[in-house]
Amino acid sequence: MLDILRNRFGGSWDGDAPEIHGLIETAGKKLKVELMFVEATGNWQCSVFDGGECVAIESGKQPVEITARALAQCF
DSSP: OHHHHHHHHOSEEEEETTEEEEEEEETTEEEEEEEEEETTTTEEEEEEEETTEEEEEEEESOHHHHHHHHHHTTO
16 A cells, blocks of 8 residues: 555555555645554545645545545644
8 A cells, every 4th residue: 555655645645554654745735644544444545644734634545536535634
C-alpha cells in the first residue's frame, strides 16, 4: 500500500497496517498524514495535520480513497 500512496500523493510514507504515516508537500503546504486501521469498526481513519493542528478527518473501507477525501478538505 505504501507504493500506491507514494504514487498517488507523493511525499514519503512509512509504516504498515494498522498505522501508516505520510509527509507530503503540496500547494506550498507541508502536511502530516496519519492513516490508521480501527479494528473495532473495520474501517480506516485518515487524519491530516497542518502545523500540528488537525485539519481533516475521514473514515471508510478504502484507505486510498479516504486519504484523497481528507487531503481535498485541506485546499
